[in-house]
Amino acid sequence: MAVSRASARRTLGQTLRSPRLAVWLLAILIVYMAVSTIVPQRSYRGEELSQWAERYPALAAVTGSLGLHDAYVNIFFLALVVLLAASTAACAWQRTTRATGMLRRLGTIDSGRVGSIRSAPVARIPLTGEDGGDTAYREAASALRSLGLSVRTGPLVTEASSGALGLLGSPVFHWALVGLMLAIPAGQLVRAEGQIGIVTGYEKADVAEEYGVLERGLFHGELSGLVIGVEPEMPLEYIDGGVDRGAAPEVYLRDGESVVARGRVYPNKPLRYGAMTIHMSEHGLGAVVSLVTSETAEESQYLIDRDASSPTGWGKGVQGLYDEAGRELAEISVEPDPESTGRAVVEIDRPGEQTLRSSSLGVGDTVELMDGASLRVEYLGSYARLSVVEDPSVPVVYLLLTIACIAAAVSVLVPYRTVWLVRDEVDGEPVVAVSIRHSRGERSFRERVLEVLAGQEEQ
Amino acid sequence: MNWEIISMWAAVTMYAASAVLFVVGLAFSRPRLVMLATWLALAGLMPHAVGIGIRWVRVGHGPYLGFYEVVSSYAFMAVAGFALLVWRRKNLAAAGVVLMPVAFITLGAAMFTPKAELEITGTLASWWLNLHVVFAKLSYGAFIVAFALAAVYLFRDRASGMLSEVLAKLPSQVTLDDLQSRFVGVGFVFLGIMIVTGAIWADQAWGRYWGWDPIETWSLVSWVVYALYLHARLTLGWRGRRSAWFALFALPVVLFALIGVPLVYSSIHGAYLIGY
The missing domain is CATH 3.30.310.80 (Kinase associated domain 1, KA1)
Incomplete structure (x- = not known):
């Protein structure tokens, strides 16, 4: 039994070290990646998927069953990467033992x-x-x-x-590749990425409930819980270095009372704090409306995006109003007043009742609700949608990429x-x-x- | 008077004349014509550099936005790579018979495309872009030279009669084969650096270093194709003819990644070639 196990290990080792296997794996990877650019990907061209399926129904049935629309998360690709990593590791091990032997001699x-x-x-x-x-x-x-x-x-x-340096280039390059093939998928497991919209001059907590879109890796824990704030002034055409950077809000991160990071955010200038990176994504109109009762005033932020089909060119910002048991009492939407710039119209849609549409409202105006409660417009302006990424694997990936580049250069040039x-x-x-x-x-x-x-x- | 266009047409003319002289010189075994063709190619670099320089100063950015700028600068890099080759090994000048027609046709084609002056956008305004573009040009230049060396290798392999006597002045087939592999190796390293700098730039600009966008995917496909070339050569002993054929077939993959993909697919990367 022991002999057969050893022989199986030897056979496995020989197979993984085989240059032919490596060549075949690389060839399959090339074909696979090329095919993935022909077939719409859910993560990248998801909106084209249904049109494509309608245009090529027979082909779509095949590609769908093979998981080719999720080419880089399907089991075939993952198996290919695992096999490639194992083959590269076996090859790297062989090169390392050869190089260290030569160094010794x-x-x-x-x-x-x-x-x-x-x-x-x-x-x-x-x-x-x-x-x-x-x-x-x-x-x-x-x-x-x-x-x-x-x-x-x-x-x-x-x-x-x-120089002996030339001996190390190839083994180090191969080990760096193995590291990358492990670090990149591992990074996806601990990564979180989401879009959070914040009205200028207001804040939101970095918690899952505040995000419109949030993708979290299997092993990503809770979000930071810090407060993300956007300063009131947000230039829509921010010029830096003679280049129009688009809308550029000044964003800060607050931990309790202390601000831990602050900066103007635009493409190529994200705000970084630890493993967290905040990018500017989109901007639109923003409103803050308070639900005022005899005891409290609770503020809600309304995010209004562009909508070409609407007469104002803008859509509606919508929020649900819930009771303590979590039942929806009403859906409240805010949209720009088509008749008057800088003013808004609020709609209150209660289940089973006729929709109530307010008159034109400015900041400080209120709409009476039932039971003595009212809605008060606190702010009308802009909002910034920020892309928030928490990925602790990025520095590791960068380090491995740098090592791979240097080692490949050594291997080829010296x-x-x-x-x-x-x-x-x-x-x-x-x-x-x-x-x-x-x-x-x-x-x-x-x-x-x-x-x-x-x-x-x-x- | 538009000095940029005049300079560029001067370069096209010199490259065209060089290409014709290379073909005639080699076909009729006239070494002096080959030498003249080499000098014309090298001289053509000057007006080409002037044309690129004038535009660079006027539009305020390097030659990397729009088809005209991108293709013209790659033609420049290919001829510059040829100049480097001839400087190191004078007897390799005959590689110009492949390279100069390629340079002439690509630059000539670029001259007939719209020369829209695209502005640097917020996403493009990054130092990483400069590094990304420099390494892209170096790598593609190296692959084009490797392609030319492979073509010359295969050409001589089948040449007979008077032509084979002319080609006998070239370095040995072994040297051509090794040089081709060296250029592929250098291009492979530079392409790797191009991909890495692009990934870092994408992370700065968009918050993710890789998104399997078609251009990203095809640049990785190109890199893996050349990894396969190097692997097959070193571990399976694919040298000589096999290696040369591989280098010939690999270049279209790279060119498709550079020019074909932005034209075929809509991509957030499209800005550099077609301006969106």
Whole structure:
């Protein structure tokens, strides 16, 4: 049993290390990604999905059943990434052991290696001269410096090699890729992203109930609970560096009484605090209306978006009015007054009753409700819809991307090269046996080394 | 007088003349014509640079907005890459027989497209854009040169008679093969940096570093295609003819990612090519 388990492990290891598997996985990934751009994606072109299904019903049945409209969260893609990560890890492990072995042996050579170079060299170059070839050997060794190699010469063996850094490029690059293939999906599990609309001059708490749209990863805990505020003044065409940045609210984050972060927010200038990033997304009209009873006055924010079909060009901001048991008492909507700029109309829609539509209202005006309660317009202005992202994995992903780029550059631009010269005799005549290695397998390096050594011989 | 347009047409003319001289020089075994073609190509870089520079100063941003600017600057990078190649290895000048017709046709085509002056928007106004664009141009330039080297390799592989004598002056096939792989390697690294800088920029601008938008996806497809090239070459020993064919077929994928995708798909990335 133990033998079969070991053999199964060995087989698995060999399969994962197989270059053919890696090549096939990369080819499948290419085809899969290309197909995903032809088929509308729910996360990206979701609005086109139904039209596409109507236009190509047979194809849509196939793509739908294969999960191709959720190409990057479906089980096939996840399995492909897991397999690719495992194959890359096996490959990285192999490269690491090879590189560390070579690093350990740097500057040393055992008799077995000397023997193998002597028995099967890339070339044998005669060493001429009256001193038994000593001078020719030293000159040949020295000539290798012209290839940018550092040369260590012994009486019988010369090792010329490029910097050891080149050995690490490829393994580190592959490990960084493995890290990315783990960190990116893990990041999705701990990430939260939502859209929160806040009327200028007002605040909302960073809690799930305040968000219009909120997506949370499986392992994301509660939201921060901080208070997000938008200052009253929000220029709609904010100019910075001579460029119109669009609507740019000044946003702050408050923890209790203390403001922990503050800044004007526009594209390329988000507000950051810990793992939280706040971007400006959209803006529209905003209103704040209070429900006033004999004891309290409770404010609600109404967010009004553009609506091309409406005569004012704006839609309605809608909020439900609930009792303590959570039953909806009424739906209240606010919209701009089509007759008068800077004023609003409030509609109160009670279940089973006729909709009550107010007259034109300005700030401070009230609408009487039943039971002595009333609605009072507190504010009419703008609102900012902010995109709030909490993703602690971003710095890790950036770090791994940076490492991957540097390691790939090292691997490609400074490949490890080594040349061995081993003194030998053929038919009693002194020769030097040459062994050449290039980590990227460049055959022109071999040509170049032999050219340099031949040039030395001719001199 | 519009010096920008005059300079650009001067560049187109020089590239066209260079392309013709390369073809004639190689076809009729006239090394002096090949040399003249090389000098014409290098000289064409000057009016091309002047044209790009004049526009840069006038519109206030680099050559990366709109089809005309994007394609013209990639043609410039391809010829600049050729200049680098010839500077390092003079006997590689014959690669111009592939590169110069490509440069002439792309720049010529760009000259007939609308030259709308697109403004920098709030999303585009970022230092990351500069890095993103620089590495994009470097990587695409490297891939175009690799394409030319691969074409020359395959051309010589099948050439016979007088033509093979002319091509014998080129470096060995082994050297051409290695150079092609080096340019792919460099392009691969630069393309990787382009994707990373783009991701960081997207996070700054939109709050997410990756969204599987068609342009993002196709840039990753291009990167994986070249990863496959390098992997197959290093681990499966795909060298010589196979490697050259791969480099030939890989470039259209990159060009589709750059030019085709913004034209075919509606994307938030469309601004750089078609201005929305």
